[in-house]
Every structure is written in C-alpha cells, then in structure tokens.
Amino acid sequence: MKKYVFALAAAFAVVAAPAHAADKWFEAKSDHFIVYSAGSEKDAQTLAASLERLDNALRMFGGVSTASKEVPDAVKLTVYQFGRTSDIAELHSAANSGVAGFFIPRAGRSVAFVPLRPDRERTPGTRSEQRDIDPAKVLFHEYTHYFMFQNAAAAYPFWYVEGFAELFGTLNLTDNGFNLGEAPTHRADALKYLSIDVRKLFDPPLKGNDGTMVMKQYAYGWMAVSYLSFEPTRKGQLADYLRRINAGEANLVAAEKAFGDLDKLQRDLEDYRKGRVRAVAVNYANYTPPAVRVRAVREDEAERMKLHISSTRGVTERRAASLVAPARELVARYPNSVPVLLAATEAEFDAKNLAQSEALAKRVLAIEPASVDARLYLANIAVQRAQDDPAQYKIARENFVAANRADPNQPLALMGYYLSFVLAGETPPEDALIALDRAYDLAPFDGGLRTTLAHQLLLENRDKEALLLLGPIVNDPHSGKRAERFRGLIEKMNAGDRAPLLARLAPTNKKDGDKRDDEDDDS
Template sequence: MSVFSRVSGLRVALVAAAAVAIPGLAHAEWRKAETKHFIVHSNGFERDLRDDAIELERLDQLMRTTFALPDVEGGRKLPVYVVRNRRELEAAEPELPERISGFYSANFRDVRAVAVRASGDETLRHEYGHHFMYRNFPGAYPAWFREGFAEFFSTATVTPSGRATLGKSPLSNVQVLNNLRWLPMDQVLAGRFSFEDRRETSAFYAQSWLLMHWILTEPERRRRMEGYLRDTAGGASRDTALQTHFGMDAEQLGQTLRAYLTAGPRYAELDVGSAEPALAVTTLPDSADEVLLLDVNARNGGPADQGPDMLARARKAAADHPGDVLAQSMLAHVELRWGDPAAAERAVQPLLDADPANTELLLLMADARITAGDRLTDPEERERLYRQARGFLARAYAADPGDNRIYQNIAYSRRFAPDYPTENDVELWRRAVAIAPEVASNRAVTAEAMLRHGLVDEAEQVILPVANDPHGGEVPERLRRILDRIAGARASTASAPAT
C-alpha cells in the first residue's frame, strides 16, 4: 500500500537548521511518559516531557485522520528519547553526521526515535513522520520522498481544543529556498547531496519539503506521483517517469516549484477532536543518567570499534548499581553486542527471578542463548541452546503477544533445523512483518521462507516494498536473487502443461 492510496533492519535523520548545543548538568533526572502509542524518555523538565508525549499522541491522531487510518490495538509502543544536546545524541548513536539533530531507526534489535530538545518540537514531529510512514505505508521510497514527508508533518499542530493545522511552511526551509542556491532537481530526485556540505544538505531538505507540499496538497498531483513512484520502483528511469506522469523534465519541475513557492504554499485547518490523551509519568532510577543512552547505543548495534570502551563503561556502571534493572539490562545489551553472552545472562537472571513475566528480560535471556548458539559449530549443542531460547520466547509471548521480536527470534532460532521452514515458521515471519512492517530486514528472510512453500504471490508482496530501496538495509544481490526466484516460479507455472 502506498502513501497515496490512503490520501489518496532502516535509518533516517533530521538535519538541524543551525548548530545548537546546551551544556548539560552534571546529573539530570530521567523520567518516562507512557501513552497509548509512545514511551517518551527525557532528562529535562517534567512539564516538557508531558507536552512532548501529548503532542506526539495528537500528531498521531492528526495523521490517522489525514490518511483515514483506523487505530490498531495492541501494537508495540514507539520508544522516544528526548536529549538535551549533541553530546547526548552521540552517546545514543556515535556515527551521526555533524549537523544531525535527531534520528529514527528500525532494525531487528529495536525501533526507536531520538531527538535533541534544543532543535525544537519540529524534530520530534519529523522523526515520528518517518515512523508513521514506514509502519503504515512500507515501500521503496526515494530519499527526497522520505525526508519531504517527514518535513511536511514536522510543522503540524493540534491544540487542546482539537483544532489542527497541516502544511504550514517551516521558516528554516523557506529561508533556505529564498536565500541559498537550489540543487538541480534531477539531483534532488536522485538523492545526490553531501552531508559534508551544509548548503547542499539544507537545499536538499528544503526542496524535498517543497516538492512534497506541492504533491500532497492537490489530489491530481498525488495520483500522478503515485504512478511516478510505481514506475521508478519498477526500474523505469526518473526522467521517463517524470515525462510520463507530469509531462515535464526535471528542470521544468524546478521552475514549477519556484512559482509555487512565490505564490505562497497554503496550509489546511481541520478539527480532529479534543479528547485528552491518557498519560502516566514515571521517574527512572538515578542510574538512568549513566546508563540509558549507552543502552540505546547497544540496542542500535553501535560501531564494532567502540566495543572495548563500551564494555569498560558498562561493566563499571553495572558494578556501581548492583541489582538495578536499567543498569543490568544495559550491561546485558552491551555484552551481547561486544562481549560475552554468558555475562549477559548473569546480569539478567537475578532480575528475571524477581520479575518472571518481564518481556524485555525474557527477550534478553533468549538473545543470550541464541547469540551463544550462533558461535558454536556443533549442531546438537547449538540446537540445545536455541531450544532453551525458544522456552524464554514462549514465556515472552504469554506476557506480550504484540512484540514482533518474539516471532522473529523464534523463527531465526529454527533456521538450522532439517525441516526449516515449516508452515509454522512461515507464519512466525509473517506475523513479525505484520506487527512491525517498518523493520525492513525481516522481509527478505520472510519472502525466502514463503517461496520454499510455493507462496509466490505472497512472497512478492512482502519483498516489493524494499526490493528497489537503496536505503532498505538489505544486500541488493540478495533482493535480486529473491526477485529472480519469483520470476522463475512464475515462468515455470506459465510453461507447465495443462492437466
């Protein structure tokens, strides 16, 4: 399903309009605010945390109203982390380009959004725009589309009375478009720009926003862009698709957008209701200031070369906070990424004894057994550990059947079995994709399992959203092999004699 059909293990980031940093205090109190769709963490003022959580809930409501999407019960809540400055952002993700002020990431380990508060509320809304699009409209979208979509919704507002605005122009983008040199539109459509060049980056984001605004605010343009995206995802050149669906080339598109900007892009006002989102705020342990962002880093699969430093910091922090759930869980994630799975188990087991139905702890124990099994060459011993992991995952399922990680880890632990994939394995992968469609890394393995059972049409539906996405995180050769197998299965069926 495309974005337009409703209006009609991925990472994305937001570039700050200006380099802003607020020096952090030596210690800050972390809290989390939990709502229907979000778990928002912040080490700032509680009032700001409440405002962030409520604003995200209202944005979700506005976006569902805009795209006529029903609210789905039982889905996993999106973890969001609001940090004070660039230094804290780098603690969560060390390899971000210099001017990034937030990022959204979805992989098999976890899904999360992180934003610097100093960059403003638009950063939070931008990052949630990415999550909303990937969860509800998974597809192989070009870079300008992904960033333009998130930028379009970054300025959306909903008041407590339910009055909403949609499509307001971000001042920073308008200033860039009016004062900086534009990139050639063929370069924007191709996603060619350098993060190292501040002017190029700013122009790319601003022009992507303007192009998306031009598209989303007029039904006929939405229809034409749907055809353009379908053709380019299918292998057509951008020039050909642009001529076919818009009757213009890239240079003419740029001229059209300049005229659109001069005329003044308009915004819409609507009413989405005034119900106050339910919210619960919890103060996190003192250890959070030391360990929470290290945990985000480890969950995100941080760089291999930072392993020794991360292990040293994690082990010291865990020793300083014995019995602390946050500290010991963080240590387990770090050990699983860079250290010893047995050490991860030793950190988690006492916590699990005290809280035997804790889904996160059960997932950690299963991950530890799977990781240890992955390092073995003896098939019987490896299967013994995988079987133990599935025991923990069965308990996690009983506690929370709405977590995609349960299904994907059970299926992953079965991959060396002589009868893999069984129909049950296919169903596990199917459910993992259905629950978290934004986790692109699950799609290739799901399609491969389906093809083993002759489910050609379903395999194609699963793989197509990422098949031509250069930013989808999958190896292009693997995706091409899957598409070739689908084409071969179709050809074989077509040439088979009738009976």
C-alpha cells in the same frame, strides 16, 4: 549486521557516579510513545503529547482510523530526551555536525534521541539563524517515516518518502489543532538555487547520485508532495502514481500516466516554487488533549540510564568492553534492581561475556519470572553459542517461546522463533511461518525482518510480494552499493536466475568477521 559507531560527550563519559545523587528522569507513556526525559515532568508530558498529536494528524491525512487505541509497549517508539544538541551529535558519532536528533527503527526496540536544550539558548535581541534545524522538526520527520511503514508499508520511491516526511516535519501544533504545509526553512537554499528536473526526481540515475542529487530529492520531494497534495486540479494523481508504482510499473511510466505531461508538471512546480506554498489549517471542534501518564523514574533506573542509552544506541566492540566495569559497579550497588540487571545483561552481552550475561538474565527471572527482555537475552545467548554447538538452537527456541507467552506482541520473539528453525537448517513449521508474518505486521519498518520475510516469500515462489518488500532498499539512495547490488540481483532473478538473490537474503548466524560483502558500505 553492522554495529553502530558510538561516542559520548564528556557529560556522558561517566556512567556510574556513586558520590552524587542520580540525575532526575521522568517517564511519560501515551498510546503510541514512551518518553524518558532528563528535564522536568512537564518536558516529558509535552513531548509525548506533541508526538501523539503528530500521530493523529498523520492518521487523519493518511486515511487511518484516528480512534486512539493504545498499542503494546513493544511496538511503541521510545524517545530519550537529554543534554544539548552537541550531546546528541556525539551520540550519533558525528561531533560538531549539528545533528539535532536521530531515530533507529527496529523490531521491538525502535528508539529516537533528541536534545532537551539547544547548544545556545536564544534570548530576545540575540542573533538567530533561521535555517538551523529544529530538533522537534527532526523528530517529526523521522517519526513520519516510522508511521508510513508501520501503517501503510509499500514500495515508496525515495523522493516521496522524504518529501512526505518533510511535509509533516514542519507541522505546527496550535491550541486546538494544527497547520500543515509550511516550507522547510532548512531546505531554502536547495529550493532557491538548485534546478528542477522532474524526470530525475522521479527516476534518479543509478550512478552519480551525489550529495547535490540527494539534497534535491529532499527539497523537491517536499515541493512535489506539497503541490500534488494541495493543488485541487491534481487531486487523486499522487495516490494513482503510488498505486502504479506498487503494481510494478516503471518510475517514469507511472509518473507520466498519473501526472500527465511531465514538462507541464515541471513548469507548474517552477511556478509553485516562486509563489506561495499551499497549506491547510485543521481546528477540532471539541479538542481533547492526548492522555499521557507521567512518573518520576526511580533512583536505580535513573542511575542506569546513561549505560542504558549507550547500549541502546549501539556500541562498537571497544566501547562495549569499556562499559563492563561501570555495569558491574551498578549491579553491586543495586543487586535487586531489574532495570539495572537488564542494563548490565546487555553490557555483558555486547562485550561477548556470554556466561556473565546469562547469569544476570537468570537473576532477573528469579525476581521477575515474566521478564520478556531476560528471555530474549537467554535466547540470543543460545543463538551465539549455536555457532559452535547447533544443539543450542533448541534452547534459543524454548526461550523465544517463553518470551512470546509473556508478550504475544513482541516481534523479536516471533522472528526469533522462526529463525531458530532456519538457522538450524530445519524446515520452519506452519506456526513459525505465521510467527514471521505476525512479526512483520508489528514491525514492518525493520530492515532485517523485511529481508527475512522477502527470503521466505521467494522460497514460496511469491516473487511479486517479495520484490515489494525490497522496494524501500532498492529505491533508497542512502543504501549506496547495497542498493546497486540488490538491483543487480533482482535483474538476474527477472532473467530467470533466482539463486543469487535467495543466497543474499538467506538468514545467517556467522561468527564475527564473517560478514557479507556489502555490509560495510552503507552510511
């Protein structure tokens, strides 16, 4: 699997600084979110509450139960709020790009990073660029993706995925409700100057999908979702279209059957673009703010936060090696701190120092015997060692089982248990198959889990279900050559040759440098 490229701003270059007190951090927990904020207690509480209100709006719009029920911590999205926009861009390895936030969906550890403050504070009388992307809108957009696949995983076409996320990215919260439907000002140029071609929107060309085409998919995806959702004469058409797509109909065929005359739809969208956008205002009769629990983060937790953010974001091998010394310094200062020991465990693991990582994980278990994270590290260390000693798969399996006993809702433990059989060349027993299904139920947004389950379904000759799981990869223009290769493999399977797709999806435990031929194409 490709590692994320990582770079930090100067403000984050020093991980441990014993000469001064740790920065203050606050943790806010709600039913679906964990927020760590380097701002004030109010900053942490406000962000968690805003995200809960977005989640509620998505539930209302999507027909999902709005009855608030707290999900396990392993399923919650963790958001880190710190620094300025430029710090987030550096963290994303895109210095000076203006990246105002980003999101990494993955089983057991979905995370998002947003700035606490913009690079330049806006004050009355100063020039303001109205098309700057608001960090809150970025986070709302990305969480909408997460929500979509968490609550209604299906083979959505790219224009709909991004259009739906753009629609909720501009959600405005009011005192006792929300307004939905505001046009995304950061797409204004694309909406104004780029032409509409609904056929290419619904069925983009496999080649020549350049930046302009992707811009259109975002901008006109929003416009199509907005129009089809709020135009009374089109009621039910969008849902019908999505049902047809997921039943296996071709993109244009589904569009023509659901929307009727596509030339008329194009004219209607042109009129919609030139007129006023439709929107809805929702006001709750008895509005109750979301429940949010806030605590000040302890000194040891705060001191390890920068190291933790580095590792959580994902590191290159060079960056991983540079974090070992600061991690060991933190352990020397806080030898009995579980958060510090776990952060150091991850730093040593990323640097391939397996013996040191194992020792730290065992120190965590001596302090906190039910630590799920420590068990997962011990399991993953054994998986790494199994590249040379297959007997290690049994040790990995024992630790995945222990992690599952401590937290039955940890998807990484469930998936790891299944993989401990597959990677060892053994036939997974029934409880391992059930574990894989349960892991996917908990984290359907995780790409690796999605392809692993698709492989298992193909082995069981459940081809239609497997292809539905692969739909988001095949329909994503950001997947580049990877998407093209999957399309080719699926075409071969449909022609009767299933072996190439099975081989491509098969889980592996390869050594460094032995990556698949398309793992370095994606951006």
